[in-house]
Amino acid sequence: MKNEKYLEAIKEFTLMDDTFMTAVFDNNIEFTEHLLKVILEIDDLSVTKVTAQKVMSNIGSRNVRLDIFAKDSTGKLYNIEVQRKKEGATIKRARLNSSSIDVSMLNAGDKYDDMMDSYVIFITEHDYFGKNLPKYTVERIVMETGEMVNDGSHIIYVNSNHVDDTPLGMLMHDFYCKEPNQMRDKIAEKSVKYYKEDEKGVIDMCDIMERLMQENNAQSYEKGVAQGIEQGKQENKIEMIKSALAEKLPYDMIAKIVKLPVEEVKKLANA
Numbered sequence: 001m002k003n004e005k006y007l008e009a010i011k012e013f014t015l016m017d018d019t020f021m022t023a024v025f026d027n028n029i030e031f032t033e034h035l036l037k038v039i040l041e042i043d044d045l046s047v048t049k050v051t052a053q054k055v056m057s058n059i060g061s062r063n064v065r066l067d068i069f070a071k072d073s074t075g076k077l078y079n080i081e082v083q084r085k086k087e088g089a090t091i092k093r094a095r096l097n098s099s100s101i102d103v104s105m106l107n108a109g110d111k112y113d114d115m116m117d118s119y120v121i122f123i124t125e126h127d128y129f130g131k132n133l134p135k136y137t138v139e140r141i142v143m144e145t146g147e148m149v150n151d152g153s154h155i156i157y158v159n160s161n162h163v164d165d166t167p168l169g170m171l172m173h174d175f176y177c178k179e180p181n182q183m184r185d186k187i188a189e190k191s192v193k194y195y196k197e198d199e200k201g202v203i204d205m206c207d208i209m210e211r212l213m214q215e216n217n218a219q220s221y222e223k224g225v226a227q228g229i230e231q232g233k234q235e236n237k238i239e240m241i242k243s244a245l246a247e248k249l250p251y252d253m254i255a256k257i258v259k260l261p262v263e264e265v266k267k268l269a270n271a
Helices: 002-012 018-025 029-040 091-105 167-174 186-196 199-246 251-258 262-269
Strands: 047-056 064-072 077-083 118-124 135-138 153-159
Touching: 002 186, 002 199, 018 029, 018 047, 018 064, 018 077, 018 186, 018 199, 029 047, 029 064, 029 077, 029 118, 029 153, 029 167, 029 186, 047 091, 064 091, 077 091, 091 118, 091 153, 153 167, 167 186, 186 199, 199 251, 199 262, 251 262
Parallel strands: 077 118, 118 153
Antiparallel strands: 047 064, 064 077, 135 153
């Protein structure tokens, strides 16, 4: 029954679905290179490495999980994200992804000028900037002069709703196709067909879905444990507060003991 559900899901998947998209692009140098060439309009680009669901660990702050993380032969780094919800494509998320990639480039003692260019590319289901353009390139400029600052950091929003006969427009058409034979781009068709129609590819896709389900269940369990611990701490504090009040200790002294504001202590005392 579980496998049947997976097979039905695979039939419905498109490249706009996060699970399917990351599976198709993971280690797929040919398709990733082709997509980047089309979006950036650069023919001289050679991708050497592609990883799906790359986690950028930031010590002391929020980690960032990148849908697709790629590197080319010159050392430039690329992050490609598919975002169906507008709130998931906020410009500040693009900024966070960009900064996380930049930090990963330098080791202690490296020169700032050793940083290579980085590209964060959001393929959005909705036209994020609302101007009906196929893509939007975000760069830093000097406001007083209008001159661009070439610091090597690039953010690009691709409007997947803009479909036409250009290479980018045809690719965006293909990102919504459930059937490979409906695709207009041959490289996209070949990559999707493997996970849709090839026996080994379908098995691989089922395995990926099973692994993700297990990971989600594990995360839910860990979240439940954490919530239980936090609830236990709260209940323990309530007991401490009520015991202290029974001993007629003043609220300000109790607040110092349980390390909470006085007003919070009064609320918990009546819980």
